[in-house]
Amino acid sequence: MFTEAFEALLRDHCTPAAVRVIESGGAHALLWDVITDSGFLELMASEDAGGAGQDLAVALPILRLLGAHAMPLPVGQAIALRTLLPAGETVPKGMPTFAPALTRGADGSLQAPRVPFGALADHVVGELDGELLLLDAAEAQRRSLGIHHDATADLTWNAAVARRAGRVLSGAAPAGSLAAWGAALHAALLAGALARSFELALQYGNDRVQFGKPIGKFQAIQHQLAVMAEHVAAAQMAAAGAFSAGRTIPASLPAAVAKARGSEAVTVVAPIAHAVHGAIGVTDEYDLQLFTRRLHGWRMAHGSEAYWHRVIGEQLLADSEPVSRFIRMI
The missing domain is CATH 1.20.140.10 (Butyryl-CoA Dehydrogenase, subunit A, domain 3)
Incomplete structure (x- = not known):
């Protein structure tokens, strides 16, 4: 039931034409809003948090469909994020993505290289010293990798920005x-x-x-x-x-x-x-x-x-x- 409904949604709204518009720098809010309003981002959120409380086996075909439709937005990251947040944590508005690596410089700055959808995301979740951090991507210096139509980017928060733009998600999922x-x-x-x-x-x-x-x-x-x-x-x-x-x-x-x-x-x-x-x-x-x-x-x-x-x-x-x-x- 979930898979068929989600496939119909992507077939109607994540068309090759829509993907090309977003890749070319066009507005992405329409596609994101459609998916958000559909409720599928809450697929794996707990029932207490208003979600469907589904497990990984149910999520797999949904995530595969994102690949099969060349999804140009971090929808998969948004679905997965619901399983990482601590109980009672409010899901941040906007598009989240995951940092493959997060390091702190000697001056207190934070660096997140090769972040998928880093050029578009509103928030970045990364792990540092065994703790999950939620960072405001709008506060970061973004550097595109220069790959054709690819939204992957290097993100850097200077020391002053890092102190105010990021917070630890206490009680979040275990390290790793x-x-x-x-x-x-x-x-x-x-x-x-x-x-x-x-x-x-x-x-x-x-x-x-x-x-x-x-x-x-x-x-x-x-x-x-x-x-x-x-x-x-x-x-x-x-x-x-x-x-x-x-x-x-x-x-x-x-x-x-x-x-x-x-x-x-x-x-x-x-x-x-x-x-x-x-x-x-x-x-x-x-x-x-x-x-x-x-x-x-x-x-x-x-x-x-x-x-x-x-x-x-x-x-x-x-x-x-x-x-x-x-x-x-x-």
Whole structure:
């Protein structure tokens, strides 16, 4: 019920045309207000807080849909934030996002590099010394990474601003919860965008005719599509492992595996999708580039596969029974 209703909402309001407008610097308030008014941001908020009280298993298809529709706003972060806030904490108005890393300089300033949607967000949640901080993004100095149509940005708060623009969320989720959510969220987004990229390549293979028959009938193209399908399925299965029923915050190891596997898939699926499409795939007018650009951006968000491979290795080596634990996890 949730998934069908949310898909209908995105189909009507998060169209490729709407995505292009926002990416080009157009107003994003209309799309954000529609999603806010729909109530889906409260999907995982507790019933006491007026939410639906749903768990990770229910949230997964919703988050995958965000990837499948190339969502240009931090809707996933807003849904996840409800599970991190302490009881009784008021959800800040506006768009929130998560900082992959937050550091304090010797002068008291705060730095948050490579923040997804950092150029658009109203608030940033980051973890520093085991505590969650809520920071006013409007008070930050924002520096775009210069990537085409990408809202990722480096944010800096000088010492004076940091003292007044940020506050500790006392009693929030345990240390490491934000990192686990960052990995799992982007694994789900990747799973949706990977599937959509594969669908577009498959459809184009059936529609594009060369030498008297669809190019999807040629063995070379069929092989490429089969490789894509393998990686898309693997990324979806890994993401599902991070979204367990009965939990509201992902466990760190399944989240790490999900993000690593999804990021790995990007390096195979995106190039094949463009190879199947040929030159048309990179044009602004064609939708494929909306998804493959996000694949590359979300692959790097909150750490690429290289980062999470190291995290997985360290966690398993620190476990007294690493193999059995890993088997139980999958």
